[in-house]
Amino acid sequence: MKSGSNLEKVIASGNPAVTAELGPPMSADAHEVIKKANQLKGFCDAANITDCQTAVVRISSIAAAYIALKEGLEPVMQMTCRDRNRIAMQADFLGAAALGLKNCLCIAGDHQSFSAAGRLKGHPGAKNVYDVDTCQLVGIMKKMRDEGLQQGGDKLEVAPKFFIGASWTPMGDPIDFRPYNLKKKVDAGADFIQTQGIYDMELFKVQMEKARNLGLHERTAMLAGIIVPKSAMMLKYMDSSVAGVTVPKELINRMLKAKDAAGDDKKKAKELQEQEGMKITVELVKQALDIPGVKGVHIQAIEWESAIEHIVKAAGLYPRPVFSE
Amino acid sequence: MIVGEQKKIEEIWEMIQGFKKILVFGCNTCIAVCHAGGGKEAEILASLLRMKAKQEGLDLEIKDLAVQRHCEPEYFEPVMEDVRKYDLVLSLACGVGVNFLSERIGNIPVYPGINTEFFGGVPQPGFFVELCAGCGDCVLHLTGGICPVVRCSKSLMNGPCGGTNKGKCEISPDVDCAWFLIVERMKQLGTLEKLFQVQPPRNWAGGTHGGPRRVVVEHVRTLEEQESK
Numbered sequence: 001m002k003s004g005s006n007l008e009k010v011i012a013s014g015n016p017a018v019t020a021e022l023g024p025p026m027s028a029d030a031h032e033v034i035k036k037a038n039q040l041k042g043f044c045d046a047a048n049i050t051d052c053q054t055a056v057v058r059i060s061s062i063a064a065a066y067i068a069l070k071e072g073l074e075p076v077m078q079m080t081c082r083d084r085n086r087i088a089m090q091a092d093f094l095g096a097a098a099l100g101l102k103n104c105l106c107i108a109g110d111h112q113s114f115s116a117a118g119r120l121k122g123h124p125g126a127k128n129v130y131d132v133d134t135c136q137l138v139g140i141m142k143k144m145r146d147e148g149l150q151q152g153g154d155k156l157e158v159a160p161k162f163f164i165g166a167s168w169t170p171m172g173d174p175i176d177f178r179p180y181n182l183k184k185k186v187d188a189g190a191d192f193i194q195t196q197g198i199y200d201m202e203l204f205k206v207q208m209e210k211a212r213n214l215g216l217h218e219r220t221a222m223l224a225g226i227i228v229p230k231s232a233m234m235l236k237y238m239d240s241s242v243a244g245v246t247v248p249k250e251l252i253n254r255m256l257k258a259k260d261a262a263g264d265d266k267k268k269a270k271e272l273q274e275q276e277g278m279k280i281t282v283e284l285v286k287q288a289l290d291i292p293g294v295k296g297v298h299i300q301a302i303e304w305e306s307a308i309e310h311i312v313k314a315a316g317l318y319p320r321p322v323f324s325e
Numbered sequence: 326m327i328v329g330e331q332k333k334i335e336e337i338w339e340m341i342q343g344f345k346k347i348l349v350f351g352c353n354t355c356i357a358v359c360h361a362g363g364g365k366e367a368e369i370l371a372s373l374l375r376m377k378a379k380q381e382g383l384d385l386e387i388k389d390l391a392v393q394r395h396c397e398p399e400y401f402e403p404v405m406e407d408v409r410k411y412d413l414v415l416s417l418a419c420g421v422g423v424n425f426l427s428e429r430i431g432n433i434p435v436y437p438g439i440n441t442e443f444f445g446g447v448p449q450p451g452f453f454v455e456l457c458a459g460c461g462d463c464v465l466h467l468t469g470g471i472c473p474v475v476r477c478s479k480s481l482m483n484g485p486c487g488g489t490n491k492g493k494c495e496i497s498p499d500v501d502c503a504w505f506l507i508v509e510r511m512k513q514l515g516t517l518e519k520l521f522q523v524q525p526p527r528n529w530a531g532g533t534h535g536g537p538r539r540v541v542v543e544h545v546r547t548l549e550e551q552e553s554k
C-alpha cells in the first residue's frame with residue numbers, strides 16, 4: 001500500500017470504486033460540511049473536498065477534509081496550482097498528512113477570472129501562482145512519498161503518504177492529444193484519475209481504448225466522472241459552455257420530456273427532472289463500469305450531496321466494501 | 326517591443342495636482358510605436374492638460390518634449406538642463422524610462438503617464454499581442470516557438486489544461502489556448518513526441534521572482550574599462 005487509504009484498498013481489492021464530491025461552503029460554517037459528510041458517508045469510498053472550485057473562496061480543502069474525516073467520511077483533499085507555490089503546497093501536504101489525510105487530487109484549478117462563471121464577484125483581480133503545474137505537482141507528491149525528499153532536495157524524516165490523483169478531460173481539445181496528456185500524468189505518478197464529467201459514453205469508450213493502447217489502465221486506476229444532471233437547462237449549459245463536455249441530444253430530450261410532463265407546475269418540474277437526472281446517472285455509471293480499464297466512478301452531485309445515496313443504491317453499488325484498519 | 330497604454334486623463338490630472346511647471350516627456354522608441362508615448366502623444370497630452378487647466382482656472386505651465394530613448398543616458402543627457410527647469414516630469418516612456426530618469430534627474434519627481442504592459446508583437450497596425458514574459462529561461466524550443474509562460478493563462482509547462490474549449494482558453498473565447506496552438510504547431514513540425522516528456526518544475530529564479538536581474542556582457546565591460554583608464 002502506498003498510502004493505506006480506504007480508496008486505495010477498494011481499488012486494490014478489485015471492487016469498482018465510488019468517489020463523490022463535497023463542496024465546502026463559502027463561509028466558516030462547519031455544520032454545512034458535517035451535514036454533507038453525513039449524507040455521503042457509507043455511500044462512497046472517499047469524497048473529494050474541492051479546493052476553492054470555480055475560483056471562489058470557501059473553507060479550505062484541508063480544513064473541510066479534516067472535518068469530514070472526523071465525521072467518518074474518507075476525504076480526497078484537492079490541491080490547485082492556482083493558489084500556492086511549491087513551498088506552500090509541500091507545507092500543506094505535510095500538515096494534511098499529519099492530520100491523517102491520505103488522498104489528494106492535484107489539479108490546475110479554474111483561472112481566478114472564473115468567479116463561478118460570472119455568477120459571483122469572486123476575485124478576478126487576484127494574482128495567481130502557477131509555480132508548478134499538475135504534472136509537476138503530482139511528481140512532487142510522489143517524490144515526497146517515495147523518496148522522502150522535498151522538491152528542492154531536502155530530506156523528510158517522516159514522508160507524507162498520499163494516494164495521488166489527477167484529473168483528465170478525455171474529450172477536451174485537442175482530442176487526439178488527450179491520451180498523451182493522461183500518459184504524462186501517469187508518468188508523473190498519478191495513482192488514480194478522475195475524469196471530467198462524461199455524458200457521451202461512446203466517445204469516452206474511444207478515448208479509453210486509446211488510453212488502454214498506451215497501457216495506462218494498468219498503471220493507474222481510472223475513475224469515470226459523472227456529473228448528476230439536475231435539469232434540462234443544466235445539460236444544455238454543460239453541452240454548450242463547459243470545456244470537454246458534450247451531451248448527446250437524446251439525454252437533453254429525456255430531461256426536457258420530464259420537465260414538460262409537469263406542465264406549469266414548477267415544483268413538480270424540478271422533481272421530475274431530478275428523478276430523471278438520477279436515472280440517467282445510474283445508467284451512465286453502469287455503462288462506464290462496463291468499459292474495460294475503468295476501475296470506478298466519480299459521481300459529482302454538485303450542491304446535491306443527498307442524491308448520492310439513491311444513485312449508489314440504484315446502481316447496485318451498495319453496500320460499499322469495508323476493510324479493517 | 327515594449328507595449329503600454331496611456332493612463333486615463335483623469336488619473337493623470339489627479340497625479341499632477343499641486344505642480345506648477347510640468348513637462349510631458351515622450352520617448353520615441355517602443356512606446357511611440359504603440360501610439361502611447363511618443364513625441365506626438367506627448368504634444369497632444371500636454372495640450373489636453375493645458376485645456377483642462379484653463380477650464381479649471383489654474384495657471385499651469387505645461388510643455389512637451391521627446392527624445393529617442395529614455396533607457397540610455399546618452400539620449401536624454403543633452404536635454405537634461407531643460408528638463409530640470411520643471412517641477413514635475415510626467416514621463417510617457419515605459420516603466421524602464423521612468424525608473425531610469427528618476428535615478429538621474431536629482432530633486433524632481435518623475436511620474437508615469439503610461440501603464441507599461443508587455444513585450445509584444447504587432448500582427449496588424451494598432452494591434453499588439455503579448456508574446457514573451459522575459460522569464461529568463463526560454464523553453465520555446467520545446468513548445469514550437471509558442472510561449473507557454475505568457476500565452477497560457479496558467480503558465481503550464483505540461484498543458485493543455487481541461488479548460489481548452491474549441492481551441493480557445495478558458496478565460497475567454499477571444500483568447501487562443503496556447504497549448505492548443507503548441508500541439509498543432511508541434512504536429513506541423515513533426516515533433517509532437519517532444520511533448521510526451523513531462524517537464525519538471527521550473528527554476529523561476531531567473532525571472533521576475535529572483536530579485537532584480539542584471540546582465541553583464543563581459544567583453545563590452547572590459548573594453549569600456551580599458552578605454553576609461
Ligand code: SF4
Binds near residue numbers: 456457461463473475
Ligand atoms: S519561455 Fe520565457 S523567455 Fe521564452 S518566450 Fe516565454 S517568457 Fe519569453
Ligand code: SF4
Binds near residue numbers: 478479487490493
Ligand atoms: S485553456 Fe489553454 S491557454 Fe488557457 S490555461 Fe488552459 S492550457 Fe493554458
